[in-house]
Amino acid sequence: DSPMGDNLRRHNRDRATTGTGAEDAVPLDGSPADTEVIDPVAPTPRRRRAWPWVVGGAVGLIGGAAAVAGILGATLAVQAVEVRDDLLAAKATLGRLGSLVEAKDEAGLQAAAEDVSERTARAAQTVQSPLWQTAADIPVVGANIDAVSRVTRAVDILVRDALPPGMQMIADLDIKKLALEGGGFDLQPLQQAQASIPVVSQAFTAAKAETDGIQSDQLMDAVAGPVSEIRDVIDRTAPTLDVVNRYLPTLLSMAGGEGSKTYLIIFQNNAEIRATGGNPAASIIMKVDQGKFELLDQASSATFYEEGTAGEQFSDIPGDTLAVYPSTFARYSQDYTMTPNFPTTVQLFQDLWTRTNGERFDGVISIDPVVLSHMLAVAGPVDVAGEQISSDNAVKLLLSDAYERFPNGADSDRFFSEVSRAVFTHLTSGKWDPAKMLDALTQSAGEQRLLLSFTDEAAQRLSTELGLDGALRSDNTTATQVGTYLNDYSVGKLEYHLTQSVAATCDASARTITTTTTLTNSIPDGISTSYILGGRNRNLGLPRTSMLMDVVFFAPPGGQIVSTDPGTSDLSGFDRSGSQDGNSALSRLIVLAQGQSRTVSSTVHLPDGPLGPLELRHTPTASDTPVTIDASCDALFPAAG
Numbered sequence: 148d149s150p151m152g153d154n155l156r157r158h159n160r161d162r163a164t165t166g167t168g169a170e171d172a173v174p175l176d177g178s179p180a181d182t183e184v185i186d187p188v189a190p191t192p193r194r195r196r197a198w199p200w201v202v203g204g205a206v207g208l209i210g211g212a213a214a215v216a217g218i219l220g221a222t223l224a225v226q227a228v229e230v231r232d233d234l235l236a237a238k239a240t241l242g243r244l245g246s247l248v249e250a251k252d253e254a255g256l257q258a259a260a261e262d263v264s265e266r267t268a269r270a271a272q273t274v275q276s277p278l279w280q281t282a283a284d285i286p287v288v289g290a291n292i293d294a295v296s297r298v299t300r301a302v303d304i305l306v307r308d309a310l311p312p313g314m315q316m317i318a319d320l321d322i323k324k325l326a327l328e329g330g331g332f333d334l335q336p337l338q339q340a341q342a343s344i345p346v347v348s349q350a351f352t353a354a355k356a357e358t359d360g361i362q363s364d365q366l367m368d369a370v371a372g373p374v375s376e377i378r379d380v381i382d383r384t385a386p387t388l389d390v391v392n393r394y395l396p397t398l399l400s401m402a403g404g405e406g407s408k409t410y411l412i413i414f415q416n417n418a419e420i421r422a423t424g425g426n427p428a429a430s431i432i433m434k435v436d437q438g439k440f441e442l443l444d445q446a447s448s449a450t451f452y453e454e455g456t457a458g459e460q461f462s463d464i465p466g467d468t469l470a471v472y473p474s475t476f477a478r479y480s481q482d483y484t485m486t487p488n489f490p491t492t493v494q495l496f497q498d499l500w501t502r503t504n505g506e507r508f509d510g511v512i513s514i515d516p517v518v519l520s521h522m523l524a525v526a527g528p529v530d531v532a533g534e535q536i537s538s539d540n541a542v543k544l545l546l547s548d549a550y551e552r553f554p555n556g557a558d559s560d561r562f563f564s565e566v567s568r569a570v571f572t573h574l575t576s577g578k579w580d581p582a583k584m585l586d587a588l589t590q591s592a593g594e595q596r597l598l599l600s601f602t603d604e605a606a607q608r609l610s611t612e613l614g615l616d617g618a619l620r621s622d623n624t625t626a627t628q629v630g631t632y633l634n635d636y637s638v639g640k641l642e643y644h645l646t647q648s649v650a651a652t653c654d655a656s657a658r659t660i661t662t663t664t665t666l667t668n669s670i671p672d673g674i675s676t677s678y679i680l681g682g683r684n685r686n687l688g689l690p691r692t693s694m695l696m697d698v699v700f701f702a703p704p705g706g707q708i709v710s711t712d713p714g715t716s717d718l719s720g721f722d723r724s725g726s727q728d729g730n731s732a733l734s735r736l737i738v739l740a741q742g743q744s745r746t747v748s749s750t751v752h753l754p755d756g757p758l759g760p761l762e763l764r765h766t767p768t769a770s771d772t773p774v775t776i777d778a779s780c781d782a783l784f785p786a787a788g
Contacts, residue, residue: 222278230273230299233266260314263306271303290365297361301354301381309350312343330575331439334404341395348388355385390612397605401510407436408509409443411496413484415515417769418546418640418679421484422632422699423492423617424515424596424767425642428481431567432508440575445564454503461498464491470725471699471732472634485634487701487764488727489513489617493600510606513598513617514591515767516542521587522574529573531566546643546769547679554676596767619728623703623758627784628730629751630701630764631664636721636736637681637695644670645694645739648773649765653780658755659709660780662763663748668694668739687718692741697721697734701764704729705754711735712748753783760787 243259273279274296283293325332358378391398401408410433415424432444460477468491475482483495493511501507523529524538536544545566553559591597598617599610610616620628631649635642646667653660670692674680680691689695702708713735716722721736737747761784765772 226273230270233270236266268303271300274299290362294361297357301357304350304354309347312346316340316343327439332577334399334438344392348392351385351388355381394609397609401606402438403436407434409434410510410512411508412512417515418643420633420635420642422487422766423484426481427484442571456503461502462495467725468727471723471734487630487632488619489598510601515596516545518591518596521591525583525587526574526579529569531569542769550640550679551676554678594767619730621728626759626762627703628762631662632699633766634697636697638683639681640679641694643769645768646770647768650775651763652777653783655782658753659750661750663746665746666739667744668741670741694739697736698747699734700749702731702751707752708733708749709752710750758784760784
């Protein structure tokens with residue numbers, strides 16, 4: 148798991164509760180000699196709103212407290228049961244709110260809200276009585292009574308202060324109401340929600356203040372479980388609302404609320420692997436104005452050949468950075484993603500587009516085919532050229548089957564163009580569950596597949612806070628970043644058949660971390676399409692089924708790579724070294740034969756001084772990458788917050 152996924156989960160987990168709307172989505176496109184695609188994966192469980200879930204957890208907590216209360220006498224035990232019964236009834240009523248909202252039953256909603264408020268207020272009043280206060284002073288047992296009291300008060304705060312505006316937002320932000328004809332979302336309900344969100348956010352902050360005072364280490368099992376569950380919901384939701392409260396105006400501006408925005412969406416093709424995913428030959432240009440999406444243009448690496456701008460470098464890149472990568476890195480758009488530093492990729496695309504078209508984008512968004520499959524799992528399949536593209540077949544179709552079916556680059560380019568338009572229209576129609584789509588994007592971020600960059604400073608701060616900026620760290624304060632990245636050198640589409648796993652171990656006394664990546668080439672027999680097989684291999688005397696990859700090892704700022712395996716490249720003349728934004732790097736070329744598995748590794752000596760939590764980065768492949776961090780690293784790196 149990565150900080151991107153952790154941050155996005157931490158900040159966005161309960162958007163269904165707050166009703167803050169949906170995320171933008173995008174499709175894919177391809178190009179001749181370097182095609183790229185995108186796509187995503189698996190569906191997510193239906194999201195439960197926070198209020199009924201919190202109250203449900205509180206019921207379990209009160210049940211345990213009733214047993215604890217028996218120690219203190221019959222009166223307290225009876226009151227504990229009464230509190231439990233009130234919360235049970237409140238939970239049952241809350242469970243009906245969704246259907247009441249859907250039925251637009253305003254009278255029913257009002258009656259339900261009054262019933263829930265009355266019951267939770269009565270429960271809160273009970274636990275604040277002198278008897279409960281006295282019981283809370285008794286050692287050990289008192290900590291459990293105090294926990295029950297605090298949780299009940301927290302639930303009362305949420306129901307009293309967050310429920311009314313929250314339910315109104317849920318009603319106003321119904322996805323069926325928000326979707327615009329032709330693609331996009333009506334921003335007006337979101338703009339109206341700006342007045343309610345601070346109220347809901349403050350309520351969750353106040354509830355969190357109550358539960359933060361619970362002495363978890365003294366709780367009995369019957370109480371500890373429910374307390375932990377309720378605190379988890381509140382702890383996840385409070386920061387989410389805080390971010391939404393602070394950044395909703397920025398999000399609305401990003402959606403064209405204050406004037407149209409133009410974005411470049413690049414699709415990284417994992418079949419021809421690059422540091423942040425793959426060859427970015429395919430892209431689309433999207434305009435969003437007042438929430439309405441419009442596909443302006445499609446481009447590929449061929450576009451820049453036709454414009455005469457391919458092969459030239461238009462960005463000022465330091466020599467130490469250029470030294471890490473092949474000479475094509477800053478001169479050909481299909482190699483712009485060879486760096487793990489997404490801001491550099493953005494700079495290269497922005498400068499190229501300015502030279503080609505005289506314009507600059509308001510933002511650059513990077514996804515891959517796995518992201519697309521995640522999104523299709525929520526939005527449903529789309530019909531293109533007589534066949535259905537779904538979450539189940541999108542990755543294989545776009546990264547493998549298409550090349551077998553269209554061995555000519557121009558033909559595959561036309562296919563990807565058609566798919567791009569159809570998927571773009573499908574995903575921007577808004578006919579999907581925004582909470583589930585957010586989960587799909589959260590999953591993509593956790594897999595290091597979703598990267599965002601914006602020219603607007605507030606929008607970029609949001610991207611950085613959520614860990615989606617894809618930047619190399621300039622220091623080790625917030626995180627200590629160690630990475631191993633892959634760049635295809637064979638010039639083919641072999642890496643659809645590449646799998647990897649990553650593991651890290653540490654030596655605290657030596658202050659080192661060793662990162663090991665296991666790579667497997669599973670390309671099957673029978674693939675004969677020249678476009679898939681390695682184009683450079685024969686010139687090097689290698690079978691065209693062998694994967695040739697530059698493995699690029701990065702140390703954190705102030706750290707040094709003390710050893711690598713292999714120590715030198717498999718072929719002579721390919722060793723490179725340099726640094727990028729204060730991060731030292733070494734590159735080694737490896738040959739991975741058909742059917743072969745091998746490990747590559749680096750040992751990094753960490754800098755002196757305090758280190759932020761470990762951020763282990765890797766290149767996302769067409770399949771999942773298991774990541775394991777050994778307990779030996781606990782002594783060097785604090786746990787992520």
